[in-house]
Amino acid sequence: MGEKTHKDSPENPFEPFIESLRQQVEDQDPVILIGVIVALAVVVITCVFLKYFLTSKTVQSAILLVGLCDSGKTLLFIRLLSGKFKRTQTSITDSSAPYRAKNERSSSWTLIDLPGHDSLRFQYLEKFKSSARAIVFVVDSAIFQKEVRDVAEFLYMLLTDTVISRNAPTLLVACNKQDITMAKSAKLIQHQLEKELNTLRVTRSAALSAQDGSVGGSVYLGKKGKDFEFSQLPMRVEFLECSARSSSKGEEGEADIESLEKSLAKL
Amino acid sequence: MLDFFTIFSKGGIVLWCFQGAGVTESFTGPVNALIRSVILQERGGNNSFTHEALSLKYKLDNEFELIFVVGFQKILTLTYVDKFIDDVQLHFRDRYKNELEQKGTLKLLNSTFAFEDAFSELLKLAEESSKARSPVPMRSFKESEKSQKTVKSMIETKGGDKGKEQGGKKSKNTKKEGECCLLRVVVRMFGSLLHSVANVLQLLKSPKPQKPKEKQKRVWDNAGSSDKNLDYSDKNGAGSGDGEKNLEAQFDPRVQINSMKGDLLSVDYDSSENGEEEEEEEEEEEEVGGGFGGMFGMLKGLVGSKSLSRDDMEPVLEKMRDHLIAKNVAADIASQLCDSVAKKLEGKVMGTFTTVASTVKQALQDSLVQILQPKRRVDILRDVMEAQSQRRPFVITFCGVNGVGKSTNLAKISYWLIENGFSVLIAACDTFRAGAVEQLRTHQRRLNSLHPPEKHGGRPVVQLYEKGYGKDAAGIAMEAIAYARNQAFDVVLVDTAGRMQDNAPLMTALAKLIAVNMPDLVLFVGEALVGNEAVDQLVKFNQALADHSMSDKPRLIDGIVLTKFDTIDDKVGAAISMTYITGQPIVFVGTGQTYNDLRSLNARAVVSALMKA
Numbered sequence: 106m107g108e109k110t111h112k113d114s115p116e117n118p119f120e121p122f123i124e125s126l127r128q129q130v131e132d133q134d135p136v137i138l139i140g141v142i143v144a145l146a147v148v149v150i151t152c153v154f155l156k157y158f159l160t161s162k163t164v165q166s167a168i169l170l171v172g173l174c175d176s177g178k179t180l181l182f183i184r185l186l187s188g189k190f191k192r193t194q195t196s197i198t199d200s201s202a203p204y205r206a207k208n209e210r211s212s213s214w215t216l217i218d219l220p221g222h223d224s225l226r227f228q229y230l231e232k233f234k235s236s237a238r239a240i241v242f243v244v245d246s247a248i249f250q251k252e253v254r255d256v257a258e259f260l261y262m263l264l265t266d267t268v269i270s271r272n273a274p275t276l277l278v279a280c281n282k283q284d285i286t287m288a289k290s291a292k293l294i295q296h297q298l299e300k301e302l303n304t305l306r307v308t309r310s311a312a313l314s315a316q317d318g319s320v321g322g323s324v325y326l327g328k329k330g331k332d333f334e335f336s337q338l339p340m341r342v343e344f345l346e347c348s349a350r351s352s353s354k355g356e357e358g359e360a361d362i363e364s365l366e367k368s369l370a371k372l
Numbered sequence: 373m374l375d376f377f378t379i380f381s382k383g384g385i386v387l388w389c390f391q392g393a394g395v396t397e398s399f400t401g402p403v404n405a406l407i408r409s410v411i412l413q414e415r416g417g418n419n420s421f422t423h424e425a426l427s428l429k430y431k432l433d434n435e436f437e438l439i440f441v442v443g444f445q446k447i448l449t450l451t452y453v454d455k456f457i458d459d460v461q462l463h464f465r466d467r468y469k470n471e472l473e474q475k476g477t478l479k480l481l482n483s484t485f486a487f488e489d490a491f492s493e494l495l496k497l498a499e500e501s502s503k504a505r506s507p508v509p510m511r512s513f514k515e516s517e518k519s520q521k522t523v524k525s526m527i528e529t530k531g532g533d534k535g536k537e538q539g540g541k542k543s544k545n546t547k548k549e550g551e552c553c554l555l556r557v558v559v560r561m562f563g564s565l566l567h568s569v570a571n572v573l574q575l576l577k578s579p580k581p582q583k584p585k586e587k588q589k590r591v592w593d594n595a596g597s598s599d600k601n602l603d604y605s606d607k608n609g610a611g612s613g614d615g616e617k618n619l620e621a622q623f624d625p626r627v628q629i630n631s632m633k634g635d636l637l638s639v640d641y642d643s644s645e646n647g648e649e650e651e652e653e654e655e656e657e658e659e660v661g662g663g664f665g666g667m668f669g670m671l672k673g674l675v676g677s678k679s680l681s682r683d684d685m686e687p688v689l690e691k692m693r694d695h696l697i698a699k700n701v702a703a704d705i706a707s708q709l710c711d712s713v714a715k716k717l718e719g720k721v722m723g724t725f726t727t728v729a730s731t732v733k734q735a736l737q738d739s740l741v742q743i744l745q746p747k748r749r750v751d752i753l754r755d756v757m758e759a760q761s762q763r764r765p766f767v768i769t770f771c772g773v774n775g776v777g778k779s780t781n782l783a784k785i786s787y788w789l790i791e792n793g794f795s796v797l798i799a800a801c802d803t804f805r806a807g808a809v810e811q812l813r814t815h816q817r818r819l820n821s822l823h824p825p826e827k828h829g830g831r832p833v834v835q836l837y838e839k840g841y842g843k844d845a846a847g848i849a850m851e852a853i854a855y856a857r858n859q860a861f862d863v864v865l866v867d868t869a870g871r872m873q874d875n876a877p878l879m880t881a882l883a884k885l886i887a888v889n890m891p892d893l894v895l896f897v898g899e900a901l902v903g904n905e906a907v908d909q910l911v912k913f914n915q916a917l918a919d920h921s922m923s924d925k926p927r928l929i930d931g932i933v934l935t936k937f938d939t940i941d942d943k944v945g946a947a948i949s950m951t952y953i954t955g956q957p958i959v960f961v962g963t964g965q966t967y968n969d970l971r972s973l974n975a976r977a978v979v980s981a982l983m984k985a
Contacts, residue, residue, distance in 0.1 A: 175404075179384040194400065195407045196384030198437065218383065222408065224745040228738065254758070255749050308753035308792075 165238040167215045172243035174221040177281040180349040182218040196220040199229050234268050239275040246280040246288035257301035273340035277368050283348040291344040303333040375443045382437040388485040402426050403441050414712040414739045431457045434720040436472040452498040459494050679721045685714055688732045699982050701945030702904045705952050737983055744975035746957030765856040767864045772897035774870030777935035782865050783815040787967040790823050790833045794862040799852035800838035801845040802869040809838045846885040873912035883920035886927050896929045899936045906949045929954055935962035942981040
């Protein structure tokens with residue numbers, strides 16, 4: 106016996122403690138034992154669940170309709186969902202509805218129409234940007250020339266946002282209001298926006314930091330040293346023309362949103 | 373009589389509209405203007421708005437996220453409109469409850485709202501009710517009170533009472549004239565009888581205010597009860613030496629000897645943090661104490677859908693209003709903001725596990741962020757480049773009251789512009805204050821030494837255009853701009869003299885300078901320390917610029933420079949006051965007196981500092 110203990114002690118110095126634990130556990134009432142085991146199991150399961158819920162990525166299934174004020178987002182939203190025409194006013198909250206493209210194979214997305222007014226757009230963008238699978242940027246093609254700097258600034262804000270540049274959702278620039286005769290073509294708008302964003306890269310990086318020291322949007326667009334082009338972006342960018350209001354018949358009649366629907370079906 | 377009536381959702385879809393007979397213009401424009409200037413700028417306190425020839429009244433339905441707008445000609449005064457909107461709202465809600473209750477917009481899109489007949493009925497009712505109130509006919513003599521009184525009661529005898537049934541007038545024992553004793557006795561008895569009757573009636577009726585019987589000694593809240601405590605003669609006489617020692621002993625523990633030796637300590641933020649912790653602890657204690665008392669009531673309020681009413685929000689809004697005022701937001705603006713938030717939340721259904729306080733706080737925070745977000749693009753460098761491409765200088769004018777930091781911030785802004793490669797001409801249009809021109813010259817010299825001309829193409833980056841003192845500021849500005857155009861300067865910064873907003877001739881002179889020279893940007897420089905004065909300053913400045921401008925589109929203040937931001941800790945309310953009044957963005961924030969102390973505004977940080985307890 107003495108030799109055994111002598112042999113055991115260098116191998117397993119914790120042996121006496123385990124022995125005493127075992128004796129204590131056996132002494133205990135089995136009901137309490139079961140209770141302790143159940144409690145431990147619950148704690149472990151809760152931890153697993155929490156970990157699963159907290160670290161799971163938000164599912165990206167939203168298509169956001171963004172753009173300046175009066176560019177036709179709400180009417181496009183209505184046309185895509187129901188094909189009807191309704192009068193619209195300036196939106197002050199977002200509207201969302203499930204959308205399924207006409208193509209049979211496509212999955213169901215949530216179409217979200219965000220207000221375009223300057224004081225509201227960033228609040229709503231913050232709310233929805235992480236769940237965006239695609240962003241439809243609506244541009245008023247008729248008055249584009251006057252608004253080109255505002256359009257470019259909004260687009261710049263979108264593209265340099267950290268969340269959006271990380272997720273890289275598809276960007277569809279819809280040049281709306283093509284039914285008006287003076288509307289610019291998608292190619293022209295793309296060209297002008299590339300030039301503006303090129304200039305904005307310089308001025309925005311020189312902008313003042315905020316009063317608490319934070320600098321907004323540290324993502325650099327495109328490649329340094331070369332002129333900015335939309336092909337340099339990590340996300341797929343597509344320019345298309347559409348018209349939420351039909352050209353000839355005024356309010357009634359089909360809207361020309363075929364290209365938009367096709368692109369949405371390709372997602 | 374009505375021009376139009378629309379019902380649309382907050383998401384922008386028009387559910388139903390009505391256009392009055394003979395009205396051809398679309399109402400989309402005026403309604404959009406209403407939304408942009410009233411609802412989005414949080415001026416929702418009063419519910420009417422005028423746009424050109426139309427007067428618009430609106431009502432928000434926060435439960436179903438709808439907006440009801442009615443428009444009529446400004447010259448008509450229709451009295452039934454307010455009640456009419458309420459009736460229409462209730463009717464519409466009851467009728468279309470099913471369609472409206474769904475959160476998604478699909479049902480809204482697919483359903484048609486055939487509301488015309490109900491609407492025309494309500495309109496007819498409202499119009500008739502306004503006509504039906506005929507003027508009240510005059511009473512005839514028989515109906516009046518005077519015919520009810522007896523002649524005897526109206527006889528005024530000297531020393532007797534006036535026999536009217538009014539609140540007790542004391543019967544005076546006045547001089548008795550030489551009249552019949554019997555008549556006097558009868559009159560006195562009659563008077564006392566009436567007096568007692570009047571007293572009884574007075575007890576039954578609501579009491580009318582009585583004059584005090586005698587002059588009562590006024591009692592103050594904090595006053596002592598007697599004068600004995602104020603008599604220190606005994607103490608002074610007996611133990612004068614002891615008394616002095618006592619006084620010293622009282623002060624000693626507070627003053628720590630040797631703590632002020634050496635350099636002064638810098639301002640640090642530990643004290644404020646401690647204060648915050650104490651406040652939080654106190655709040656928690658209060659909540660725990662109250663919780664047990666109204667536990668079931670609290671639980672009921674937390675769980676389940678409950679719609680907010682004005683009374684629920686009132687105490688929270690009071691607290692928020694005081695909090696905002698404590699943070700240096702102007703008093704009217706704080707109350708207007710709270711009214712607007714109340715209107716936005718009235719009738720809204722709260723989600724589960726949200727308290728009234730948290731909903732109101734969240735709504736207030738959202739509206740503050742909304743106010744501080746600029747309503748137009750603010751990118752000065754881009755605009756300067758645009759002007760550069762058009763071969764004209766970009767003119768910025770600084771105006772404000774005395775001593776806010778115009779010249780200092782002008783120097784900071786010119787430093788920033790030089791760093792970005794533009795050439796700057798400073799126009800010294802402050803021809804009044806002694807040393808103004810020399811101050812700008814010193815800045816010019818320093819800036820040129822920091823960015824020597826050799827590095828920038830041989831031309832000095834900053835030049836000063838001055839014509840000494842006592843000349844007309846508008847003329848100097850015009851010459852400076854012409855000089856800049858000739859010499860191809862990129863930016864002209866015009867420094868004006870500080871002036872009080874009440875000083876009419878000086879305000880006229882400023883308005884003339886701006887109207888004549890048409891600068892690209894008119895910046896109002898305001899210090900962050902200002903409180904309620906900000907409202908007055910901005911309103912009067914804008915007023916003066918609008919009045920003296922001669923054109924139909926006057927140049928008003930385009931932007932605000934908020935200076936001395938480092939002097940306020942977290943009492944950042946001046947930012948809110950200024951943006952709320954003008955609706956213009958804060959373009960620069962000055963945080964010190966060196967050239968690097970120029971920042972831009974971060975709306976979220978300011979709002980969180982404002983809402984911090």
